[in-house]
Amino acid sequence: MAESSKQELVQLMKRFGAYLTVKISKLLPISLQNLNSRSVGAIAGLAIAIVFTWRLLRSPNQPRRRQPKRQAGTPSSSGVNTLSNANPLLPGISSSLENSRAQNVVDEFFQSVKPTLGQIVRQKLSEGRKVTCRLVGVILEESSPEEIQKQATVRSSVLEVLLEITKFCDLYLMETVLDDESEKKVLLALEDAGVFTSGGLVKDKVLFCSTEIGRSSFVRQLEPDWHIDSNPEIISQLARFIKYQLHISPTKPERTAPNVFSAPSLEQFFGCV
Incomplete structure (x- = not known):
């Protein structure tokens, strides 16, 4: 050469x-x-x-052809x-x-x-095997327990990511509700969206409590690799107990700990938007 x-x-x-x-x-x-x-x-x-x-x-492996000699004229x-x-x-x-x-x-x-979406999800979650996730502000369109009393609507844009997580993670969904009717509305909305048809998530893994402290206790008892929430207070309280957390917020919050990440939505965290 x-x-x-x-x-x-x-x-x-x-x-x-x-x-x-x-x-x-x-x-x-x-x-x-x-x-x-x-x-x-x-x-x-x-x-x-x-x-x-x-x-x-x-x-190409074809040998180069010899260039013919140019004529003098x-x-x-x-x-x-x-x-x-x-x-x-x-x-x-x-x-x-x-x-x-x-x-x-x-x-x-x-x-x-x-990479496929499944590979991206595994990579982003650092191969975590157990995930807990709040419903309000993450999976549901509604942003408060009071809104769930009226209706519960699953965000269509999050479904693909959610179902991909259930394929290789032990996923638990949870929410603070004000009455039994809210629980029924949430479960019906998840069922209508097809969340339970993939086999990765069952109704028994959708947990309800009456206070935010109760939801925090659920997370600590389950000891997940990742917790996903839209409440900054819950994120801050759990930072020293949970390996990784994802804070879903429309505005980029100040990072409170090295193990806390943030994104405007769950699907944007995985690059689906």
Whole structure:
């Protein structure tokens, strides 16, 4: 390999590595926070090796055909060739093209291995096996126990994520209600939405209590890997007892603890919006 070709490959790999780091950080926002620099470097190195191998296998294996010798009496062709050789790409243009080439390789690779929603859910939840989740403000359109007395409506946009969580997590839904009729409305709304048809969630795992303290006690007794809630006071109280929490809030709240994350909605946390 010529020296110029080696230098070109090195520069391409550097640009490729930088762009790859950005792509991985967007794809794995939580797990990368828990990795040290050696682990991140190993992942990046492995990804680079995979991509270049994949790129090599995709390239055609046909040998290049020999270019026929040009006839002496073709001045127009000779003129064009001479002009082409006399005007090499400027350094800035060459650098831009190399950046574009590196980005194209990474984009093509990540498009071909785009993760499924199930893989994203597992990754985001750090492989947690038990999840507790409040209904009001997260699963239901209603934002208070008083509203549930009138009606209960499951948010259609959250269903796909909710059902995906039930496939590999032991999920418990819970809510503070003011009367028995509210419980019936919630269970009927969940049933009509098809939450109980997937087999991952049963009615016995939908828990009701009469106070916010009661809901907090439910969570502590169940000892989940993740708790999802829209009440900042509950989130704050449970921060030292639960491994991870997700605070659902329309406005981004101040982060109260390293193990507390926030998102405008459950589906947005998993990148579904």
